[in-house]
Amino acid sequence: MNKSTAFAIIAFSFMSFFLYQGLYNDPKKVESPLIGKEFPKFKLNDLFINTAHDNNIFQNKKTIINVWASWCLECEREHSHLIALSKDKNFDLIGINYKDNTDDAKGWLNMRGNPYRIIVADLSGDLSLDLGVYGVPETYIIDENQVILYKHIGPINNRIIQQEMMPLLGNIE
Amino acid sequence: MKKIFIIIIFLLSTNSYSEDIEKQYKSLIEELRCMVCQNQNLAESEAPLAVDMKQKIKEMLESGKNKEQIKNFLSERYSSYILYEPPINNQNIILWFGPLIFIIILSYILFRRYIK
Numbered sequence: 640m641n642k643s644t645a646f647a648i649i650a651f652s653f654m655s656f657f658l659y660q661g662l663y664n665d666p667k668k669v670e671s672p673l674i675g676k677e678f679p680k681f682k683l684n685d686l687f688i689n690t691a692h693d694n695n696i697f698q699n700k701k702t703i704i705n706v707w708a709s710w711c712l713e714c715e716r717e718h719s720h721l722i723a724l725s726k727d728k729n730f731d732l733i734g735i736n737y738k739d740n741t742d743d744a745k746g747w748l749n750m751r752g753n754p755y756r757i758i759v760a761d762l763s764g765d766l767s768l769d770l771g772v773y774g775v776p777e778t779y780i781i782d783e784n785q786v787i788l789y790k791h792i793g794p795i796n797n798r799i800i801q802q803e804m805m806p807l808l809g810n811i812e
Numbered sequence: 813m814k815k816i817f818i819i820i821i822f823l824l825s826t827n828s829y830s831e832d833i834e835k836q837y838k839s840l841i842e843e844l845r846c847m848v849c850q851n852q853n854l855a856e857s858e859a860p861l862a863v864d865m866k867q868k869i870k871e872m873l874e875s876g877k878n879k880e881q882i883k884n885f886l887s888e889r890y891s892s893y894i895l896y897e898p899p900i901n902n903q904n905i906i907l908w909f910g911p912l913i914f915i916i917i918l919s920y921i922l923f924r925r926y927i928k
Contacts, residue, residue, distance in 0.1 A: 670891060768865070
């Protein structure tokens with residue numbers, strides 16, 4: 640084997656290595672630039688009652704914020720997990736109802752149970768745009784000072800809750 | 813007569829003003845990525861998120877924001893992935909200048925070989 644064949648093989652394996660890694664990259668997984676930043680300011684109506692909410696709804700504890708809609712099929716898949724999470728009082732759970740019909744949203748929750756302490760209705764999608772939301776469902780975790788710690792795109796599942804969310808929420812089960 | 817003159821000037825000026833916004837809007841939506849599509853810009857996309865973003869861009873332009881401010885606003889939220897021409901930074905500097913360095917090294921090697 641001469642020098643140039645060896646070089647070609649090395650160059651080829653080098654390239655293959657990177658291309659192979661690329662196979663497992665999810666093009667939709669883009670690190671959110673909002674992590675480490677404060678939760679955006681908002682003023683939105685409650686889903687159920689005619690009151691406006693702003694950033695004061697956050698209590699002085701870690702909070703999970705879940706963006707969902709009644710028209711979203713994937714939200715259905717993660718709903719039981721949210722119900723389970725809502726039983727833990729060490730952290731708070733807030734819902735953002737994304738571009739939904741209010742009656743549909745209420746009906747959806749009536750059938751499946753409401754895990755959220757408060758739901759704000761983001762009819763125009765403005766807050767969601769501020770949050771960098773791609774689509775529903777999305778889940779965020781903020782800390783006591785409303786700084787965004789975590790973002791997950793898509794439905795949450797047991798693995799994500801145990802491995803990614805719980806360590807941030809300070810509950811290691 | 814004077815009034816008509818003023819009205820004409822007014823109409824012309826607002827016209828050029830909205831034309832300017834329209835122009836900025838068109839060039840912006842071509843430079844920004846539709847985040848939920850496979851390699852499409854906002855101009856080409858009718859995905860719900862893209863429609864929302866276009867609406868937001870229009871509102872921001874109308875409220876007097878310039879193109880840079882809007883690009884910053886969106887890339888602060890959706891990362892610089894949204895820009896089709898991302899800014900040069902530490903993470904991607906090798907992609908910007910790598911090929912140039914490669915050509916320089918290669919031509920140096922070929923040149924050395926040639927003069928031997």
